[in-house]
Amino acid sequence: MTERLDRRRFHADWIAQLIGIAFFVYLFFGFMLLPCLNTLTSIFREKNAAGEADPFAVIRFFLAGSMGSYVWNSLKLAVLLVITVNVVGISIVLLTEYFDIKGAKILRLGYMTTMIYSGVALVTGYMFLYAGDGMLTSLMKNAFPNFNASWFSGFSAVLFTMTFACTSNHMLFLRNAIRGIDYNTVEAARNMGANPFKVLWKVVLPTLIPTLFSLTVMTFITGLCAMSAPTLLGYDSINPEIVRLAGSSTADESFPQARAALLSIILAMFTIVLLTVLSAYERKGHYLSVSKTKAKLQKQKITNPVANVIAHIYAYILFIIYMTPVVMIIIFSFQNHSAIRGKKLDLNGWTLINYIGKQDYSYTNDRGKVKTVVGAISGVFSNEKTLGGIKLSFLMSALAAAFACVIVVVACNYIFNKKHKKSGVVLEYALLFPWLLPTILICYSYRVYFNSDAVWYVGNQNLYFKENVRLLIVMAYTVTKLPFSLRMIKASFYAIDEELQDAAKNLGASPLRTFLKVKLPIILPSVLAVFALNFNALFTEYDMSATFQSPEGTTYAMVIQGMTADATRGANMNALGRRCASTVFIMIVSGLILYLVYGVGSRDLGERLEIKNRRRKRWEKLRGKTNKEGKANTQA
Amino acid sequence: MIKLNNIVVKFGDFTALHDINVQVREGEFFTFLGPSGCGKTTTLRTITGFIEPASGTVVVKDRDITHVRIEDRNIGIVFQSYALFPTMTVYDNIAFGLKIKKLKKDEIDRKVREIARKVDLSDEQLAKAVSQLSGGQQQRVAIARALVTGPAIICMDEPLSNLDAKLRVQLRNELKKMQKDFGITTIYVTHDQEEALTLSDRIAVFNKGYIEQIGTPNEVYNFSKTEFVCNFIGDINRLSDEVVRKMIDAGAELSAENHNYIRLERMHVNEAPKPGQITLDGVVEMREYYGLYIKYYINVGSQTVKVIEKNDGVRIYEEGQSVSVLIDPRDVMAYPPSQEAEVGA
Numbered sequence: 001m002t003e004r005l006d007r008r009r010f011h012a013d014w015i016a017q018l019i020g021i022a023f024f025v026y027l028f029f030g031f032m033l034l035p036c037l038n039t040l041t042s043i044f045r046e047k048n049a050a051g052e053a054d055p056f057a058v059i060r061f062f063l064a065g066s067m068g069s070y071v072w073n074s075l076k077l078a079v080l081l082v083i084t085v086n087v088v089g090i091s092i093v094l095l096t097e098y099f100d101i102k103g104a105k106i107l108r109l110g111y112m113t114t115m116i117y118s119g120v121a122l123v124t125g126y127m128f129l130y131a132g133d134g135m136l137t138s139l140m141k142n143a144f145p146n147f148n149a150s151w152f153s154g155f156s157a158v159l160f161t162m163t164f165a166c167t168s169n170h171m172l173f174l175r176n177a178i179r180g181i182d183y184n185t186v187e188a189a190r191n192m193g194a195n196p197f198k199v200l201w202k203v204v205l206p207t208l209i210p211t212l213f214s215l216t217v218m219t220f221i222t223g224l225c226a227m228s229a230p231t232l233l234g235y236d237s238i239n240p241e242i243v244r245l246a247g248s249s250t251a252d253e254s255f256p257q258a259r260a261a262l263l264s265i266i267l268a269m270f271t272i273v274l275l276t277v278l279s280a281y282e283r284k285g286h287y288l289s290v291s292k293t294k295a296k297l298q299k300q301k302i303t304n305p306v307a308n309v310i311a312h313i314y315a316y317i318l319f320i321i322y323m324t325p326v327v328m329i330i331i332f333s334f335q336n337h338s339a340i341r342g343k344k345l346d347l348n349g350w351t352l353i354n355y356i357g358k359q360d361y362s363y364t365n366d367r368g369k370v371k372t373v374v375g376a377i378s379g380v381f382s383n384e385k386t387l388g389g390i391k392l393s394f395l396m397s398a399l400a401a402a403f404a405c406v407i408v409v410v411a412c413n414y415i416f417n418k419k420h421k422k423s424g425v426v427l428e429y430a431l432l433f434p435w436l437l438p439t440i441l442i443c444y445s446y447r448v449y450f451n452s453d454a455v456w457y458v459g460n461q462n463l464y465f466k467e468n469v470r471l472l473i474v475m476a477y478t479v480t481k482l483p484f485s486l487r488m489i490k491a492s493f494y495a496i497d498e499e500l501q502d503a504a505k506n507l508g509a510s511p512l513r514t515f516l517k518v519k520l521p522i523i524l525p526s527v528l529a530v531f532a533l534n535f536n537a538l539f540t541e542y543d544m545s546a547t548f549q550s551p552e553g554t555t556y557a558m559v560i561q562g563m564t565a566d567a568t569r570g571a572n573m574n575a576l577g578r579r580c581a582s583t584v585f586i587m588i589v590s591g592l593i594l595y596l597v598y599g600v601g602s603r604d605l606g607e608r609l610e611i612k613n614r615r616r617k618r619w620e621k622l623r624g625k626t627n628k629e630g631k632a633n634t635q636a
Numbered sequence: 637m638i639k640l641n642n643i644v645v646k647f648g649d650f651t652a653l654h655d656i657n658v659q660v661r662e663g664e665f666f667t668f669l670g671p672s673g674c675g676k677t678t679t680l681r682t683i684t685g686f687i688e689p690a691s692g693t694v695v696v697k698d699r700d701i702t703h704v705r706i707e708d709r710n711i712g713i714v715f716q717s718y719a720l721f722p723t724m725t726v727y728d729n730i731a732f733g734l735k736i737k738k739l740k741k742d743e744i745d746r747k748v749r750e751i752a753r754k755v756d757l758s759d760e761q762l763a764k765a766v767s768q769l770s771g772g773q774q775q776r777v778a779i780a781r782a783l784v785t786g787p788a789i790i791c792m793d794e795p796l797s798n799l800d801a802k803l804r805v806q807l808r809n810e811l812k813k814m815q816k817d818f819g820i821t822t823i824y825v826t827h828d829q830e831e832a833l834t835l836s837d838r839i840a841v842f843n844k845g846y847i848e849q850i851g852t853p854n855e856v857y858n859f860s861k862t863e864f865v866c867n868f869i870g871d872i873n874r875l876s877d878e879v880v881r882k883m884i885d886a887g888a889e890l891s892a893e894n895h896n897y898i899r900l901e902r903m904h905v906n907e908a909p910k911p912g913q914i915t916l917d918g919v920v921e922m923r924e925y926y927g928l929y930i931k932y933y934i935n936v937g938s939q940t941v942k943v944i945e946k947n948d949g950v951r952i953y954e955e956g957q958s959v960s961v962l963i964d965p966r967d968v969m970a971y972p973p974s975q976e977a978e979v980g981a
């Protein structure tokens with residue numbers, strides 16, 4: 001089928017296409033392939049002590065030295081995390097969606113708190129409670145003097161924190177899968193004599209296996225690529241070591257850069273293998289429900305009273321684990337610095353200073369003199385450093401989230417055009433490419449590759465130099481968000497009925513007008529949702545900016561991380577309080593975004609018009625009432 | 637009005653339309669009927685310009701529009717899915733084409749409200765989102781949107797297939813009335829023979845990219861030109877060789893070489909033959925009660941024939957009852973065996 005075009009329109013189309021292709025070639029080669037290839041080859045470019053080229057020096061070093069322990073540590077974390085996260089993740093989903101547990105709605109809210117704070121915000125939150133001087137640890141130590149105060153460090157702390165931090169995906173995907181189960185199949189099994197646990201084991205769980213498999217692979221990769229928890233809690237896994245090596249120099253140790261490159265390549269290899277396994281499994285096809293009239297899942301009562309009590313106790317213990325950090329952080333974000341330091345709630349110590357405002361701090365020094373530090377106590381929105389981090393993160397995240405969306409929308413519009421079948425597939429794979437690589441590898445590659453003025457295609461500018469690094473971070477953010485954006489936005493393009501385009505064409509609309517007036521409004525809610533989710537993830541992102549490790553690129557999460565360190569006597573007194581307030585601020589931002597995406601954004605035009613109508617009626621009624629009252633008053 | 641001259645459409649190696657020739661008269665309700673994949677929608681899309689034919693011409697009002705752009709053809713279309721823009725209100729959907737034509741705002745408003753009134757859409761409905769309307773109302777919006785720009789022709793691609801049975805019948809009547817009121821030349825695509833028979837002035841029956849017959853509903857039903865058409869339209873009995881021979885023996889001018897067919901309502905149970913008519917003896921095997929009529933399955937020895945009798949309360953025959961079946965040989969449609977009977981849908 002060929003569609004006839006005007007010669008003029010044909011030329012405009014052709015030029016636009018050429019510009020588009022040039023842009024994507026530039027993006028793929030310039031910001032995906034070349035920097036990463038440079039990292040890969042750098043492993044083999046090292047020289048030995050005699051100054052001769054020795055391509056296998058780093059590999060020999062790896063095999064002989066202790067470098068393998070980082071890989072081993074990461075693998076250990078990933079494997080154990082798969083077990084613990086699945087146990088907790090499946091538990092919380094079953095407890096809120098499958099079994100009839102009293103207070104399931106409240107429990108669900110508690111289990112979902114990890115969706116509004118993660119990464120550095122979450123880890124520092126856990127540290128606030130469990131670290132050596134943390135609240136709960138101090139409490140335990142007071143109660144049991146023999147209690148090991150440093151229990152929350154290293155491997156066990158990372159595993160504990162990440163077990164509860166990484167269940168968000170279970171709450172999203174496994175919950176959807178379990179809600180999609182046809183209840184008639186459960187009833188059929190019960191009718192044939194199976195008890196609830198047998199039904200769970202034989203009927204329900206098998207249908208969840210594809211989702212569980214994906215979640216397992218995702219959790220494994222998360223464990224392998226863990227960054228903020230091992231860094232903050234002190235565990236020698238791959239990513240923190242890459243960041244350390246990237247900042248090191250040959251004067252201190254043997255070829256640190258090449259070692260960092262090797263570690264990131266090892267990480268990439270694991271990721272590629274796992275994702276290949278996952279996509280091969282996904283391609284094999286899933287258990288599809290054959291039911292045409294699905295019945296809604298009804299909650300199962302646990303008939304055995306003992307099991308029922310145990311299930312309730314288990315559910316509420318998990319709830320306490322999830323909720324305690326959140327509640328404590330919220331409460332203590334409104335407490336003054338002495339209460340926070342003493343880890344004791346002070347009913348007279350309520351303050352907003354951790355959020356806004358500045359206060360001086362006076363103390364008596366060793367010589368008995370009273371000293372005053374001006375502005376030692378300051379709130380999140382009054383502290384220049386914090387505010388700077390927020391502003392920078394806000395700007396970079398918004399820019400990158402928008403870039404990723406625009407790039408993907410343009411690409412999808414091209415991919416979904418029937419004329420570009422083959423080149424569309426090539427473009428799609430190019431945009432999915434960053435998915436195969438750990439974000440740390442991409443950031444590390446950028447840091448090394450663009451830290452030179454010899455890269456001609458960026459105008460021979462050193463992009464790692466001073467403020468330029470911000471551009472580099474925005475590029476890294478954009479590139480790493482492309483695969484997710486593509487998967488989500490592509491799905492929304494399927495919703496555009498081909499007949500809609502034909503209808504617009506028939507009514508005289510040009511391709512551009514059809515895109516702007518017909519297609520874009522249809523996909524816009526999804527695009528905005530992807531923008532919001534991208535922004536949400538990037539705004540509190542730590543792993544990437546930590547890899548860049550640049551003073552000009554100090555993001556909000558890095559500032560928060562810094563707040564653990566500088567709460568010393570006299571200066572910066574309320575760093576911990578500001579950290580609590582920061583976490584609360586992040587929770588509010590994330591919560592608002594999730595509400596906008598899933599609450600407001602999912603409404604279609606009909607629902608929006610209905611709400612508008614209802615509001616108008618309510619307003620008219622109110623106005624009518626006040627008018628009447630007004631009249632009555634004047635009459636009176 | 638519309639002339640399709642020797643249209644051939646190819647998709648790669650596959651030829652979807654073979655030498656299609658159709659002439660549609662001004663103001664006519666013309667239907668393309670056939671099973672799925674027969675080429676009826678492809679023909680429609682060739683007229684509207686979504687498909688460019690490999691050869692042949694599309695002529696409208698003596699103007700060759702084969703290579704004219706879609707938007708310049710002045711042909712409205714109502715899609716199978718209605719293709720209403722979900723992010724626009726009903727008003728904006730209807731106004732879309734007028735806005736592209738850059739009409740003045742008040743003129744757009746006047747035209748939209750005028751057409752809305754004609755297709756029976758209220759002001760309140762105009763302010764709604766399309767998703768808030770029922771299937772029937774959505775269809776009226778699609779028609780209004782196609783008509784508001786004042787096209788010379790309107791094309792409809794299975795516009796009733798999305799609706800439930802009762803609404804289909806109701807809207808079918810409304811559609812016909814609207815077409816009469818507007819007096820617009822209409823090309824209608826459907827695979828539903830009942831729809832085609834009740835709505836159309838003329839029908840083109842498609843099969844595997846060829847047109848088998850063009851004619852009025854009565855012509856295609858009672859004088860089906862090919863074995864495919866007679867099989868595709870309505871229910872029919874193919875008479876066995878033995879029955880045909882019996883009829884020849886009784887003086888009918890039929891050939892046992894041919895494939896001979898007779899419609900269900902053209903046979904009668906227990907009626908006395910008039911000159912030229914013959915009867916076959918049989919036994920009622922099964923009875924299907926439809927209310928308006930009753931369908932009998934009668935074993936006449938070598939085959940079971942289906943016969944329809946009006947449910948007039950007089951003649952009701954029980955299963956197992958011996959009856960006679962009356963046939964008028966003039967009602968038999970005969971086709972030479974070279975014409976393969978292929979019924980698609």
